[in-house]
Amino acid sequence: MLALGAAGLLILVLGLVVFLRFAPLGQRTGLAARVIGVYAYDPVQRTVAGPAATRFPRTQPFAARVSWASLPSGVVVGATWYDSLQDPAGSVGPAPAARLAAGDGLVPEHVPPGLHGNLPGTYTLLVLRYADGRPVEILARTAVVVEHGP
């Protein structure tokens, strides 16, 4: 039993090593991005309309507007929507903040392939800082609810 316990401990230590490898200490820069709001989105016109909202019908596409200009221009950043199954559901970047700031600042979500509307539940937007091609820090977070319904 002790041998099994030792094997278990080894597995957990390996897990801790992997954790520290991908979430090394000292990655905080203190930077913070600003999500201006989440709006109903027209995928054809690629524009948002109406006031910011926190709840959307499942057939209504939506997009977040991020203030990329508030970040240092050379910082590599991106933003990704995660659906209620924690799967990526639309993103922009990674790219230098200046390049993203030159655009419209919108981060639209995408309907999962094969479905007619968004999945009900909470959608989370993460604004991330990248280093060596990997996301290393969360600069902002916001969430909206996609309502159950037809």
Added chain:
Amino acid sequence: MIEQAAYKRRWRPSRYWLAALIGGALFAVLVASSALSIALDSIPHRASLFGLPAIGLVVMATVFGLRAFRDREPAVRGRDLMVAGVLFGLGICSWLLVLDVFTFTQAAGPGVAAVSALACLPTTGFGLLVVRRLDRNEKEPWRLVLVAAAWGAIVATSLVIWAEALWDEGLGTRLVPGPALDVSSAFSAGIFEELAKGVAVVLLYLTMRDEFDDVVDGIVYGAAVGFGFNFMESITYMTHLYALYQPEGTSLALAAAAGQWYQRQVLGLFLGHATYTALVGAGVGVARQLRGLHQRLLAIASGFLVAIAAHFAWDAWAQFFPVSPASPLAVAEVHLRILVMVGPFTTVLLLLLGMGLHVEGTALARQLELEAEAGRGAVLPSEVAVLTSPWRRLGARLAAMARGGPVAYVRLARLQTAQIHLAMERWHRERQETDAPPAAEEALRRRVLELRAATASG
């Protein structure tokens, strides 16, 4: 003098106090969990209405408890306290069940939840039946096996919900999506779920020593807790996915729920929670037969460690290497990855079970022979070979049924069970593992003789 010579620590009430302490701490956590569930509006207030039977049970438990303190007769007081304890336990469980049902299934509605539960019942029952039958020398009583499963389904799930939510809030939200977050989630599930399930096995070990003999029993109880947890978790995932996909059409929603059922109730029935918590049980079962406190604590800690590691390894593996539904080998991948990652732990568990059954069987055969040689009539020399073989025991019972009908079958089954209990008691006494007074063995012997007389008269 004889008692003192036989038992270095004849009576060890400290384990009951320890059990009470653990139970009290769990109760406090569950009260906090219930309060949070309602305060944060994750539970609709109509849950209070469905909780009325639970309140009734707790009131009745209070009445019996108060009566117990008033009784001067120890036997009556003991009985009242026992009734109070059972009613209180039922009250807590029924309240937690109400919370669980609302927490885990309200998105899809009661109908879908009921269908999901019905779909999971036969598979869970099959798992319990198989694991209980594996204990071929001395089967554990159904009441304790079902209590263990109910703990897994109702209490353990209630314990982990807020622990995992708080971990996620404290650490998960600070991590970027990717391997670190996957590892964090796997740690959370492994640590909290195995602790919440494993504590049931520890409580059974502390309070039901007569029905907790060795590593085999630990594995049976642990697996039973795991089956219960897997039952409730399966319903949760099935109803959740059904609710997510239902707006896209019932057929897609049904397919999503059926996929979860297959993964958790077929593929993962034995290769999942049952294996993890049985590993906890194995550690506790090994501790049952160790002398020193340090050795026992090490064995229990080892069981928890390997169970947490097994659970962690599977969760981390599944998140690192998700199976893409578009892959042409998706079906094979789903089956292979569970075999590759959980299979080795289940194999180790089966080895422990096999070794435990061998040691137990050898010891019982020896004790039955010694009892037969003593000539006290509880075990006859001709019965030893029958009692040591599950198939020959069954054969003897079937022969009895052919002669005297079902009543004869039941009577012989009771006699055989009592004889094996006696042999088990002798084994524990020989190893100085029992804290029952020596008269208990004599009482068991008298019970066997009574049953033999009843069998003969029938």
